[in-house]
Amino acid sequence: MCSVNDAEFETDDELMQPDEVPQTEGAICKKCNENNAEVVLRVKDTYCSTCFLAASTHKFRATIGKSKLVRPTDSILIGHSGKAGSTVLLHLIKAGMSEAVHKRLMYKTTVLYVDDGAVLGQTVDQRKSTISAIREQVHGLGFTGYAVSLNESLHSSEPKIYPLDEEAEDLKGDSDVVDLFNAVSSYTSKEELLHKLRQKLLISVARSLGCCKVFTADGATDLAITILSNIALGRGAQLPLDVGFVDSRELDIKILRPMRDFTRKELIYYLNFHKLETIQTPGLTTKKEPYTSIQKLTEKFVTELNTEFSGTVSAIFRTGEKLSIGNLEASNLIETCALCRAQLDTVFTNTSSLQATEFSKLISAEGPKGNIGKAAFELKKFPCVIDAAENVPLRDSKNCDNCSCSKGKEKFEMSAKNFEKYLCYGCRLIFKDLDKQHSIPDFLQNSVRQRISLDDMREEIADFLL
Amino acid sequence: MTSGYKDLSITVEFRGGAELLFEKKKNELNLPGDEEWTLRRLLFWIRDNLLKDRPELFLLGDTVRPGILVLVNDEDWELLGQGEYKLKPRDTVLFISTLHGG
Ligand SMILES: [Zn+2]
Ligand SMILES: [Zn+2]
Numbered sequence: 001m002c003s004v005n006d007a008e009f010e011t012d013d014e015l016m017q018p019d020e021v022p023q024t025e026g027a028i029c030k031k032c033n034e035n036n037a038e039v040v041l042r043v044k045d046t047y048c049s050t051c052f053l054a055a056s057t058h059k060f061r062a063t064i065g066k067s068k069l070v071r072p073t074d075s076i077l078i079g080h081s082g083k084a085g086s087t088v089l090l091h092l093i094k095a096g097m098s099e100a101v102h103k104r105l106m107y108k109t110t111v112l113y114v115d116d117g118a119v120l121g122q123t124v125d126q127r128k129s130t131i132s133a134i135r136e137q138v139h140g141l142g143f144t145g146y147a148v149s150l151n152e153s154l155h156s157s158e159p160k161i162y163p164l165d166e167e168a169e170d171l172k173g174d175s176d177v178v179d180l181f182n183a184v185s186s187y188t189s190k191e192e193l194l195h196k197l198r199q200k201l202l203i204s205v206a207r208s209l210g211c212c213k214v215f216t217a218d219g220a221t222d223l224a225i226t227i228l229s230n231i232a233l234g235r236g237a238q239l240p241l242d243v244g245f246v247d248s249r250e251l252d253i254k255i256l257r258p259m260r261d262f263t264r265k266e267l268i269y270y271l272n273f274h275k276l277e278t279i280q281t282p283g284l285t286t287k288k289e290p291y292t293s294i295q296k297l298t299e300k301f302v303t304e305l306n307t308e309f310s311g312t313v314s315a316i317f318r319t320g321e322k323l324s325i326g327n328l329e330a331s332n333l334i335e336t337c338a339l340c341r342a343q344l345d346t347v348f349t350n351t352s353s354l355q356a357t358e359f360s361k362l363i364s365a366e367g368p369k370g371n372i373g374k375a376a377f378e379l380k381k382f383p384c385v386i387d388a389a390e391n392v393p394l395r396d397s398k399n400c401d402n403c404s405c406s407k408g409k410e411k412f413e414m415s416a417k418n419f420e421k422y423l424c425y426g427c428r429l430i431f432k433d434l435d436k437q438h439s440i441p442d443f444l445q446n447s448v449r450q451r452i453s454l455d456d457m458r459e460e461i462a463d464f465l466l
Numbered sequence: 467m468t469s470g471y472k473d474l475s476i477t478v479e480f481r482g483g484a485e486l487l488f489e490k491k492k493n494e495l496n497l498p499g500d501e502e503w504t505l506r507r508l509l510f511w512i513r514d515n516l517l518k519d520r521p522e523l524f525l526l527g528d529t530v531r532p533g534i535l536v537l538v539n540d541e542d543w544e545l546l547g548q549g550e551y552k553l554k555p556r557d558t559v560l561f562i563s564t565l566h567g568g
Contacts, residue, residue: 025546025547027545037545038541038545039541039542040542040544040545043544083566084482084564221564222566264533264564265564267564268535268562268564272537272540272560272562273540278481278482280481280482280483282483283566286483286486287486287487287520299533299565299566303532303533303564303565304533307532307533
């Protein structure tokens with residue numbers, strides 16, 4: 001054990017004790033017992049800048065090291081937003097590259113900025129100026145990289161990326177993704193969608209650049225908030241993927257979270273001690289009411305609680321650590337969600353909460369006099385019960401793309417209900433908020449179509465299987 | 467009692483998204499030297515003089531809203547007595563928001 005900093009997530013002693021008024025005025029650093037303290041962590045741990053920065057570097061290296069997942073020569077894509085987490089991440093990696101030989105980081109790194117300005121209501125000019133600020137910042141940190149527009153996440157084709165060094169001349173309005181976000185009614189679902197599309201884009205860019213890993217800069221505070229809001233959003237089954245060190249839902253590319261042991265306060269002090277600037281742009285819910293979205297409300301809840309009880313973030317975070325995905329592999333077919341690619345959590349078991357939810361939706365819809373007996377009995381057979389959306393075709397019926405067989409006609413007729421079958425519970429909720437007139441993004445249609453023909457194929461050959 | 471205080475020149479800066487609540491990111495202030503300036507008094511002065519709107523996004527009660535960090539000359543205000551800290555000439559006070567939702 002080497003660092004007091006590690007104490008944050010490894011001792012149970014101080015969790016949820018109401019904070020006493022600390023006597024930290026004029027304190028000296030508790031690590032070196034020499035310099036004047038400049039920052040207080042966990043109410044009473046005082047550090048000078050030298051010891052704080054040394055502990056930060058150590059913590060970062062330890063997080064990556066103990067996972068044993070990153071090989072020295074790995075090719076890594078770094079998702080960079082210009083904000084605190086990824087700015088610190090880039091700085092730590094650069095510093096690691098100039099360490100003494102035996103502990104030098106030698107990753108081949110590629111920085112990627114996902115330009116989501118269009119859905120945040122920015123004009124093309126505003127987006128250009130953000131991109132050029134990002135370019136300056138990334139250069140200042142000793143890197144070069146690429147930018148990609150969020151719009152690219154909607155298509156099945158390889159995403160068009162361009163070097164940050166080149167002026168983004170042909171930046172367009174990104175109308176597809178803007179229309180999609182406009183058709184989503186709640187901010188909760190908009191935030192969810194933004195996150196899922198961003199993750200998808202990071203994966204597909206990593207794939208096209210030949211990177212085997214992606215680093216994202218989620219810190220401990222972010223992850224604590226995500227743990228609580230994801231539970232509220234029906235994503236409990238995917239928590240280990242969404243908040244763990246490694247997200248392994250894609251077989252070929254892993255998303256890693258090397259900043260997960262840093263609280264937001266630590267990130268800010270790291271930036272400040274190194275005089276690093278961040279690029280701030282308003283987000284989806286900036287300056288809106290706390291009740292605008294579940295994520296925003298959860299952020300407020302966690303932040304306020306953490307002010308009174310400084311163990312809050314680590315208590316939630318550590319609880320999240322202990323969760324693991326149930327053994328769904330027992331069933332021989334592992335289906336994944338067409339949007340977020342997590343294992344489908346929508347398979348009914350006799351006591352699933354999804355079944356309870358669908359049941360309650362059913363009896364609410366029936367009203368007090370409704371006869372639900374038969375329908376409830378049949379609920380088990382329905383993967384999902386939706387009513388209004390049922391009649392809206394996902395895609396106009398047409399012939400099979402590859403041939404003119406008559407079978408294609410019915411085969412590719414997808415109702416929204418059919419479509420839902422290929423989404424996890426959390427992603428279904430996003431699409432419940434989507435205007436029914438709005439078309440489903442290309443990549444989702446393609447992915448569902450592939451899934452359906454696979455299912456059909458399975459059915460056809462089922463008789464031949466033992 | 468006559469005032470023994472001179473006008474107080476300090477720098478106040480907003481970062482991490484806190485600047486979205488204000489006209490300017492960096493503010494050179496010349497505060498009237500009528501009495502002693504504590505950080506708490508400065509908070510209220512900022513609310514009344516610099517804040518464009520939505521005071522609840524900056525203050526909660528008589529302190530900053532949870533999620534906003536305060537640094538005086540790059541030092542954590544928790545080491546300085548927080549609101550009780552007495553401002554000195556040429557102090558630089560930083561307000562840094564850690565809130566993503568703004
Ligand atoms: Zn020290
Ligand atoms: Zn999903």
